[in-house]
Amino acid sequence: MKRLLAWVIVVTAPAAALAQAPDPVLDRAAVLIADAAQWEIREKQIPSIAVAIVGPDGVRWAGAWGKADAEGKVPASADTVYRAGSVSKLFTDVAVMKLVEQGKLDLDTPVRTYLPTFQPKNPFGGEITLRQLMTHRSGLVRESPRGNYFDVAPKDQADTVQSLNETALVAAPGSITKYSNAGIAVVGEVVARVTGMSFEKALHSLVLDPLGMTSSGLTAAPFAGRVAYSEMAAFDGPRVAAPPIELGMPAAGSLYTTSGDLGRFAQALLNKGAIPNGRMLNAASLDEMWRRQYPDPGTRIFGLGFVVADMDGKRVVGHGGAIYGHSTQLLVMPDAGLGVIAFTTVDASNAITNKLADYALRTVLALKAGTEPPAFAKGALVTGAEAKRLSGWFSNGKRSVSTRIYNGRLVIDAPELVGDIRRTATGYIVEDAQTRFEALALADDASWIEVGGVRYARGEMPEPPLPNAELASLVGDYGWAHNVLRIYERDGRPFVWIEWTEHTELTRTAADRYAFPLDRSLYPFEALTFERDTAGNVTAADLGGIRFPRRDFGAEVEANIRAGVQANFAGLRAAALAATPPQEPPTAKPSDLYAITAADPTIRLDVRYAGTNNFMGVPIYESARAYLQRPAAEALARVHQAVRKRGYGLLIYDAYRPWYVTKMFWDASPVSSRMFVADPSKGSRHNRGAAVDLTLFDLKTGQPVETTGRYDEFSTRSYSNFVGGTDHQRWLREVLRSAIEAEGFDVYAEEWWHFDYGDWRDYPIGSKTFEELEGRSRR
Structure with a gap:
């Protein structure tokens, strides 16, 4: 990637003071930090990263790397605007302290003195104060019923705070530390009420404008074209552009800013509140x-x-932040006169901002002291033979850990930990864009794995029992495409996936009510309550008044595709038939397509594209046939015989696919779902006759098994490493995978049912129909 180093000196002093002498410490630190940031971008596919070093005289150095726009035409720079997330809270709290200095607020006066209408239910007694709100000791829920982190159409912050009256405190005021975005929204409304201004105007008047933060604000509108492109990410899902959601609690997380502007804030902190035109705060206020x-x-x-x-x-003092595609870290060492800022553009990638900020601070401190700076930790993905050797299933009593190969690399799926496994000079860690977990150890012979000090022994995963009826009815997805809540079973227990990154065990406390753990998670002391209709079907999950409707995302995408296809099927088919497959040099092997049922007549066919039970909703093939290159068909026959010993058979959905069909699929699919279809300009593995779509069927009942998702489903349930469904569903998925991979096939990462034969690249792209193949397939 092109190296982009932006050197910035923020003008905060008379012109005569700007002619600074070269600083060899910063020169060397800049090279090291740039190398670290670029490694993170390359290894973890981060759109852009920005880092700044701040001293009492301002931003001494700032670097920006990567792309600021989706197309990669605009490089990130010092002018790029990032969303600071919860770093916004510091600005809100500084505004409060400014008003305390002016005698307009008291930290220990009941908040209802300033907001008489703020009346959440309080079964514990006692009053909530600003000090408790600012230190997350209020006992409030994390998110408000309206204007919360999930709300795409909030009214305003006043309504957000008003909706808290529909909630009850989960702990007595002052008794526990429980992080609450809603609590800082209350703080923001106090600022607005006392100043007689909107919160945004008050924040500008009290903090942003005095600091000269002209590229900062609480909405995106003033920075059109300057806000960094960012992405949402999940361990078992695609990267997608982050939604531009504005929060209904701007005091808690809505700040837009640049490294230079945030550097002005850090500079004021290093100067104990002094700024060129006066004071941001008194030194005593910052000390407090x-x-x-x-x-x-x-x-x-x-x-x-x-x-x-x-x-x-x-x-060290500071705060981190994460909001829809952006992550931030601000650290200040007051006694060392040093601060650092780090921005990244993948959702919840705080593992990277924290790592870079810590490294930058330690590097500058070491160089200033004349000692060797620390090495930046760079772990290598585990691939190839090493990944195969270390993959497996491990257990400790009734809990388990799986390591498996996903997209060619080794990943871990542990009870509350998922991510890429990387090899370091001293062992293994879990590290990707959103996770960094060092308490991992693996035996050289892969006989055991330790996670967080707990050892799990290698074994063969036994067939799990089906979940109890209540849990089985809850398993599924809830919420919205921009923020999904997932309920699933793991080791016989209920788990939740929430806010894209957190996998947490739940505890059943009553029928359809499940509590988050008290000692961890985003929502301690809170619970999910499930709604049912009159027929007993689960329709929604409620979290503190936030209603997550039950969703079938795959069915919704499929319905949209079918509507478009049925409106213009003839034109879609005609265009595909008139198109020409891509030209390519001669392949290593000639095509030798062979009927799968000729290799083993007991293999069953359910060729979905010959009927209407497919994502297009119309027949694509003229007959229900399935062909593979002869070696692949013969290998599949061996797989079928192997799974028969376990009580199952193979059911084939699709195999060889004429090229024109691939073009139809591509043209019919929305751009956001094209990871599930092949690009016709490159041809597909199916076109080469070396890919098969299949599942298992039960020999006793003759019925297809139920795994994590439907065939051809356009949702993350299709991913081969999907963390969801039930234990039994995932076990069946792994039974199929292990059996077919033992015969030279590899799973396609985004489709649990799709397997490619090992040498698929050696065969040519085919465009013949089944009817044209029929004669030679009967030999």
């Missing part, structure tokens, strides 16, 4: 904000807004 407000231990200790920690014996 950086004081640990409550003594209880934890991974995050809060001052007033700021997270307070130590790094190598030095005090």
Whole structure:
């Protein structure tokens, strides 16, 4: 990738002071940090990254790498605007402290003094104060019923706060630390009420404008064309463009800013509140904000807004942020006179911003001290023979861990941990765009794996029992395309996937009510309650007043495709038949397509494209036949005999596919779903007769088995590493995969039913119909 180093000095001093002497420390640090950021972009497919180093005199250095737009035509730069997420909370809290200095607010006065209509149900007694809200000790739920993180059409922050009256506190005010975006929305409304302005105007007046943050604000509109392109990501899903959702709680997470602008804020912090034209805050106010407000231990200790920690014996204050495609880290070392800012553009990629910010701080500190800087940790993906050797199923009592190959690399699927496994100089870690977990160990002979200090022994996954009726009825997807909530079974227990990255075990507390764990997760002390219709079918999940409707995303996409196809099927087919397959050099092997049922007559066919039970909704083939290159067909026959010993048979959905059909599929599919169809300009594995779509059927009943998703489903349930469904469904998926891969096939990453024969590239693209093949297939 082209190297993009942007050197920036923020003008915060008289012109005579700008002629700074060369700084060899920053020069060397810049090279090292740039190398680290570019490695992250390459290894984890991050659209762009920006990092800045700040001192008392301003931004000393800033680098930006990658693309700022979806097409890759605009390089990221110092002018690129990023969404800061929860770093916004620091600005809200600074505004509060400004009003405290002016005598307009008191941190320990009941909040209802300023917001009389704020009346959430409080079964514990006691009053909520600003100090409790700013330190996440209010006892409020994480998200409000309206204007929450999932809400695509919020009214305004006042309505967000008003909706909290429909909720009940989950803990007594001041008793526990429980992170709450809703609580900071309340703080923002106090600022608005006391100043008599909208919160946005108040924030500009009190904080942004005095700091000269002219490229910062709470909405995207003023920065059209400057906001960095960003992506949503999931372990078992595609990368998609992040939705431009504006929050109904701007005080908690809506700041748009640049590295230079955020650097001005960090500079003011390093100068104990002093700014060129006065003071952002008094030094005593910042000291109070950086004081640990409550003594209880934890991974995050809060001052007033700021997270307070130590790094190598030095005090560090700051905050991280994550919001729809953007992640941020702001760290300040007040006593060392140093700050760092890091932005990334993949959702919840805080593992990267944290890693880069820590590395940048330690690197500059080491170089200033004249010592060797730390090495940036660069783990290598586990592939090839090593990945095959280390893949397997491991158990410890009633809990299990799976390591499997996905898209050619080794990944882990543990109870509350998923991600890529990487090899380092000292062992293995889990690290990808959204996860960094170092407490991982694997035996050289793959006889065991340790996750978080717990050892799991290698074994053969036994057939799991079916889940109980209640849990089985809850399993599925809820919510919206921009934010899915998934209920699934793991090791016989209920689990939830929420906010794209968190996999958490739930505890059943009553019928259709499941609590989040108290000691971890995004939603401790909260629970999901499920709604049912009069027929007993589950229709929604409720989280603190937020209603997640039950969804079948695959069926919704399929319905849209079918509507388009049926409106113009003749034209779609005519265009495909008139098109020409891509030209390519001669292949290593000639085509020798052979009927699968000729290889083994007991293999069953259910050729979906010969009927209407397919995603297009119309017959594509004129007859129900299935062909493969002869070696692949013969290998498939051996797979069939192997699974018969386990009580199953093979059911074939599709195999060789004429090229014109691939073109029809491509033209009919929405761009967002084209990972499930092949690009006709390149031809497909099916066109070469070396790919098969299939499932298992039960020899006793004759019925197809039920696995994690339907055949040809346009949803993440189709992915071969989908973390969802039931234990039994995933077990069946793995039974099929292990049996067919033992005979030289490889699963297609995004489709659990699709397997490619090992040498598929050696065969030519075919365009003959089944009827044209029929004569030679009967030999």
